[in-house]
Amino acid sequence: MSSPLLNNPKYKDFCIRYRDNLVRYVVENSRHRITWQQYEMVKAMQKPGCSVAVSSGHGTGKSFCLAWALDWHLRAYPYSNAMITATNIVQVRSVIWKELDSVIVDVNKLYPWMTPYFVKEAQRYYALGAKDSWYIIPKTTSKGNPENMAGQHGIHYMCIVDEASGVADEIHGVLRGALTHPNNRYVMVSQPTRPVGHFADAFGKLKDMYTTLQFNSEESPIVCMKFIREKLIEYGGHHSPEYQIKVLGRLPDNLTGYLIPKSWCEKAQSTAIEHKEAWGWVLTVDVAEGVHRDSSVWTLAKVSGYGAERRIEVVEYKEYQSIDEKVFAREIYSVIQDYQSLTVAVDADGCGRTVILELEELGVTVERIHWGLPPHSDADKKRYKNQRAYASVKVREAIFEERMRIGQGKKVVEQACRIPYKIDEGGRYQILPKDQMKAKGIKSPDIFDTHCFFFLVDYVPAESMDNDQDDELIKAAMELLEQ
Numbered sequence: 001m002s003s004p005l006l007n008n009p010k011y012k013d014f015c016i017r018y019r020d021n022l023v024r025y026v027v028e029n030s031r032h033r034i035t036w037q038q039y040e041m042v043k044a045m046q047k048p049g050c051s052v053a054v055s056s057g058h059g060t061g062k063s064f065c066l067a068w069a070l071d072w073h074l075r076a077y078p079y080s081n082a083m084i085t086a087t088n089i090v091q092v093r094s095v096i097w098k099e100l101d102s103v104i105v106d107v108n109k110l111y112p113w114m115t116p117y118f119v120k121e122a123q124r125y126y127a128l129g130a131k132d133s134w135y136i137i138p139k140t141t142s143k144g145n146p147e148n149m150a151g152q153h154g155i156h157y158m159c160i161v162d163e164a165s166g167v168a169d170e171i172h173g174v175l176r177g178a179l180t181h182p183n184n185r186y187v188m189v190s191q192p193t194r195p196v197g198h199f200a201d202a203f204g205k206l207k208d209m210y211t212t213l214q215f216n217s218e219e220s221p222i223v224c225m226k227f228i229r230e231k232l233i234e235y236g237g238h239h240s241p242e243y244q245i246k247v248l249g250r251l252p253d254n255l256t257g258y259l260i261p262k263s264w265c266e267k268a269q270s271t272a273i274e275h276k277e278a279w280g281w282v283l284t285v286d287v288a289e290g291v292h293r294d295s296s297v298w299t300l301a302k303v304s305g306y307g308a309e310r311r312i313e314v315v316e317y318k319e320y321q322s323i324d325e326k327v328f329a330r331e332i333y334s335v336i337q338d339y340q341s342l343t344v345a346v347d348a349d350g351c352g353r354t355v356i357l358e359l360e361e362l363g364v365t366v367e368r369i370h371w372g373l374p375p376h377s378d379a380d381k382k383r384y385k386n387q388r389a390y391a392s393v394k395v396r397e398a399i400f401e402e403r404m405r406i407g408q409g410k411k412v413v414e415q416a417c418r419i420p421y422k423i424d425e426g427g428r429y430q431i432l433p434k435d436q437m438k439a440k441g442i443k444s445p446d447i448f449d450t451h452c453f454f455f456l457v458d459y460v461p462a463e464s465m466d467n468d469q470d471d472e473l474i475k476a477a478m479e480l481l482e483q
């Protein structure tokens with residue numbers, strides 16, 4: 001069946017006007033004035049045979065451009081096909097498919113005679129009478145069956161890959177395999193969540209093949225300052241890799257792959273902590289795994305505040321090589337006798353269990369840490385793979401903001417500055433698993449781990465503030481009395 005539209009003389013003029021000219025299409029037909037970044041993007045996409053890679057922070061108007069590009073491709077090229085894919089198909093449906101609705105409204109307003117000829121359904125946007133040969137479809141880049149992703153071969157074919165950084169190379173291979181005609185277009189858009197893979201390569205070893213664009217949200221006229229300020233706080237400042245990826249739209253400059261720079265750790269050993277509210281004693285414990293033969297550690301600190309206000313002042317720590325768990329529990333028991341309202345928290349995965357049971361036998365209440373589990377809040381689940389990643393990043397932030405004094409000695413610094421991390425495909429922080437750290441020659445950072453635990457436990461505020469402060473108050477009172 002052929003489309004009745006092809007016999008309409010107005011349609012012929014329309015196609016001539018907009019063929020290979022997406023810039024004109026958006027500028028003339030959208031209710032919005034496009035930004036300079038969007039101009040760059042649509043200009044790159046209009047070129048026949050283009051391969052475009054856009055690395056960008058949040059909210060710069062990428063989805064808007066993609067929706068316009070899809071509508072343009074469908075309407076300006078008879079019998080064209082386009083595919084829009086993402087790892088998260090919900091993202092395509094809820095964002096781009098929805099954005100398309102407002103594009104369609106804008107275009108139909110100016111070309112009302114065209115309205116009946118294009119039909120948008122949940123799974124397909126197509127030309128009336130040519131549903132199977134002239135269309136746009138959304139598809140998920142599922143890992144299981146890359147062959148399913150093969151596109152339709154044709155002169156006018158465009159493939160758009162959203163969240164392209166997280167898409168496996170194998171899938172990019174299959175998708176690009178469909179680009180059999182020199183006029184076919186391939187567009188990748190993403191936050192640069194991974195330093196490896198086809199998307200990253202487009203900015204590196206494949207840069208001759210791609211037109212590359214990098215959009216910084218801070219420079220976007222449609223991203224407000226309030227949003228930037230919120231993200232600065234949420235992601236922990238300009239220096240944070242997450243801010244660089246998700247706002248600046250570029251690969252983090254901290255490419256060593258270690259979470260905390262050594263100079264910060266050294267400085268954090270002499271940070272003076274001023275508690276803003278009553279603090280409490282907390283003792284955190286990491287128990288050696290028999291097979292890995294690492295050490296058992298307890299660390300004692302004064303802890304105050306919650307969330308971004310947490311302050312940690314490590315007072316002392318002790319490390320034991322190959323100590324029996326029961327003996328270790330009794331050691332801890334004797335240490336904690338000297339402190340009031342002290343909270344004890346023990347890593348409960350693995351060998352910690354014996355220590356916990358022994359302490360409980362001795363009448364001590366123990367908080368269990370299971371830091372392999374996901375963080376508690378939904379917002380944190382999106383940012384951290386597990387509580388280990390969450391707590392490690394919190395240490396980094398607290399050190400940067402001078403809210404944490406870490407333990408003394410070279411070993412603490414050596415461990416703290418060799419925490420390998422990455423941002424995974426979902427844009428979440430992930431700390432390298434212990435066995436993989438071993439494989440890289442990095443010993444289990446037991447002392448550092450106990451420092452992280454302070455961000456996973458509650459504390460009981462001591463009844464009085466610092467004794468020194470008490471002494472000073474008493475002295476001041478005495479002086480007043482003597483006057």
Ligand SMILES: Nc1ncnc2c1ncn2[C@@H]1O[C@H](COP(=O)(O)OP(=O)(O)OP(=O)(O)O)[C@@H](O)[C@H]1O
Nearest residue numbers: 032033034035057058059060061062063064065222
């Ligand atoms: N030129 C423009 N003028 C005004 N508003 C715009 C413009 N371009 C896009 N918008 C609107 O700004 C918002 C963000 O745009 P869009 O969703 O396209 O950004 P994005 O870069 O895809 O964001 P994200 O990083 O969240 O995927 C949307 O509500 C969109 O409709």
Ligand SMILES: [Mg+2]
Nearest residue numbers: 062063064095
């Ligand atoms: Mg988007």
